[in-house]
Amino acid sequence: MKLIKPLSFLLAMVFSTVAMAKVTITVPDTVEMLAVNSASPELEGGMFSANKTLTLPNGENQIVFKYAPYFAKGKDRVTVESQAIIAKFNAKDTKLNFEFSKFNSLSKAQKNINSLEWSLVDQSGHKLDIQQDRLIKKGMQIGRNYPQEAQNYNTKGGVAAIVTPLTLTQRALKQGDLKQMQGKNTAEEMLHFWYAKADAATKARFKHYVEQH
Template sequence: MKTVATLLSGLFLAANAHAAITINIPDNVQVLAVNAEKPDVEGGIFSSIKSLTLADGENQVVFRYTPYFSQGNDRVIVESNPVITKFTANNQELSLDLPEYRNEREAEKQIKNWQVVLVDQQNQPLTIAQDALRKDGMQIGRDFVQESKEYNRTNGVAALTSASAVAVTLPANIKVDSNTAEEMLHFWYQKADAETKAKFKQYINQQ
């Protein structure tokens, strides 16, 4: 009988052999959720640029733009609304093209209409479906992972399709190549829900 690693790594490594979408994240942008799960953004706390690594294909990311301004000895931060985005990319390095505001007053007037713009290394914009992730009432302590899941059930313009229900963020310590089948096996198995795990086991037992 074939091993679990052989069976499942074949399924997932084939789909993710070039899982190399990298998004450069400046320090004035927050990544609040990725594919309806907690984001895994790489980079130190004092890094001016961090990075988010995603699998090839369709992904959903919730961003918030937080430009800051000096006011005497203080730093004043202006926040945009959280924006939920959906896009498809393959083996690309992407960056955020952010608007610049002259001062806090201008930012407060214009940031409510902020739209996410992702550009490739040739500075060409990526096609993005996006929507404001709104919530009535108190905004402190929001659960953006849960809000993303609820948004996906509404079939909004930036909702994930059913085929994308499993998050595709890759952990930083996994390098996708032919020698990491077992690591990928454990990673994808843990990401699966109970029903999918049962299907995996049934498939394996039939081999």
């Protein structure tokens, strides 16, 4: 139990600091955000807003989304939906916008939607370096749990995989009392994970805390 209290203290202290530093992504109504860092996305904006805003911490992040442009067909509006895209990228203190390849017709979108080209562009017009993959599930598609699928993807280690606090926490919970696992100390791994994300002031406060205890 002695380990849990300092660990909880660090997580709370570092997370509060990380939350202050942020990246924002403008999410258009043609993008369905499905998961963010293995969790359900929290978007800001009205239900009928043309654009919503996604706020992320600085550093490495992972998103899962579908692109769904729409086209007029007579009096109807037809939507063409891509497969679920999972992607990771690094960004800091910036605003990002999606850019997608243009489809001039419904038939071209239906034919090429799953080979679309897209990017995240910062305020200076620079495209971020992105690693991406498809999050594919065979069989029934209704009721998919995308946050869980993303977590499973990260555990297996695909090209767009990241290490999340959830991954480390799950390992810790499996340990029960955070005792050292064979060959790996998960509590120490969690400390390193959050310490690396902290700013200089937070690191200094943590060092002072450790020295006093």
